[in-house]
Amino acid sequence: xxxxxxxxxxxxxxxxxxxxxxxxxxxxxxxxxxxxxxxxxxxxxxxxxxxxxxxxxxxxxxxxxxxxxxxxxxxxxxxxxxxxxxxxxxxxxxxxxxxxxxxxxxxxxxxxxxxxxxxxx
Numbered sequence: 001x002x003x004x005x006x007x008x009x010x011x012x013x014x015x016x017x018x019x020x021x022x023x024x025x026x027x028x029x030x031x032x033x034x035x036x037x038x039x040x041x042x043x044x045x046x047x048x049x050x051x052x053x054x055x056x057x058x059x060x061x062x063x064x065x066x067x068x069x070x071x072x073x074x075x076x077x078x079x080x081x082x083x084x085x086x087x088x089x090x091x092x093x094x095x096x097x098x099x100x101x102x103x104x105x106x107x108x109x110x111x112x113x114x115x116x117x118x119x120x121x
Contacts, residue, residue: 003029004076008083015087036080050088053081
């Protein structure tokens with residue numbers, strides 16, 4: 001298995017872990033792991049939630065820290081970020097209230113709301 005897959009699998013394992021986490025960073029992945037943690041800590045958030053780490057942020061980070069990043073490093077960081085973003089939105093979706101809401105004594109569901117306010121489209 002290549003380093004990208006190993007790092008992504010370990011990140012996913014840690015994000016899904018409940019309780020105490022033991023880190024098992026694959027051999028040769030320590031520096032990439034640290035780069036990802038640094039970049040993730042400076043992550044921006046929008047109305048819909050966390051934003052992916054951009055190429056510009058990775059480039060700026062590499063230049064500021066004087067790390068000799070290669071294209072394969074950027075690919076690995078972006079793959080790790082995709083795992084992180086996917087998990088963040090899974091957690092967000094799981095936290096949303098799936099129960100219907102009561103409106104004037106009637107149950108209001110998303111489907112009813114759409115039917116009422118879509119104008120028959």
